[in-house]
Amino acid sequence: MVTKKDTEMMETDISLVMNIKTGNKQALGRLVERHKKLAYQIALGLVGNKDDAYDISQEAFLRVYRSAGTYDENQPFLPWFNRIITNLCRTWLKRRSLYARRMVDVDDNAYLLVDPRNPEQELIRSETVACLCRALLELPFEDREIITLQHFRGMSYDEIASILDIPRGTVMSRLYYARKKLAKLMERNNG
Template sequence: MTDDKTLVSRVLQGDMQAFRLLIGQHERLVAHMIGRLVKNNEEREELCQDVFLKVYEKLSDFSFQSKLSTWVATIAYRHAINWMRKRKMPMTDLAEEDHFKAAFVEEENPESLLSDQDMNGFVMTLVDALPPQYKTILTLYHVDAMSYDEIGQVTGLPEGTVKSYLFRARNLLKEKVKKCIGKEELL
């Protein structure tokens, strides 16, 4: 794995192999960022490509004030949010927990959900039903192992808000799991 400064320098010098390496190192992160907000496969793929084009275009502006991965994640997050806004997709008010509740078909039997998928898949289904900002923050923290500060840089939110949203997202998730499977000891 090449260090970020060397990699960026090589890309800026026109080394396309270095850019491929940069994409390879960050494609999972970008896919997570976009995938948490955009459900259509073709649109996700196009948005991911757009993100890496923006990264390439703006790389000369990157000043190493943060980690390269944080900067790339910021571009991906903002690109997905802007895409959602342009399409007038609902960016629910985070105080409204009804969005989370409405995302589930109550007639579904939780036992059948669990038998059809493993527990991770079940939890990710619940995570996908969270409002976009909650889902993004929860994923960045638990899946991508970003710090509060890094999440704040990506989302543009103050650290206290990041902590608050993470707390709310975990509680929403915990309550839904309890309700669906009736076992408090899981969480």
């Protein structure tokens, strides 16, 4: 017997967007339940602020609803969705750089925490966390994006290649250069 849960699992992202195209808000609700944390975490990695990441993730779903008509059902959903989120983050960062006062937001350094489930958590000092947070926010946008997906979302190279719509080899080389820059920034911030 096919249960309700099975039906939900069988429902692909693409079929949900097709339903959203017809104005079906329940389909949007199911898509939101499926990807809300992914959207929030991608945005958080890119803008480094919890409240703004929350707002951006919600705006991304609103864009999905409004732009569902332009979605090409022959293309996978996640790269399209990721582009919506990254474009929103770019706009947000541009706006933030115009209003430089926002840069000193006290919350900015609290978007990364030592994982409480990790038994070695006490080995990490708060300065290291702050140093990493700063270094990540100083990274160029594209580098921060790939570091977010690999280091903090724990995605495989195939998943990253799919979501960013780039070849696997490009994932590897982009990760190499992003890590080089991150290591250099951390070294500089450590003094």
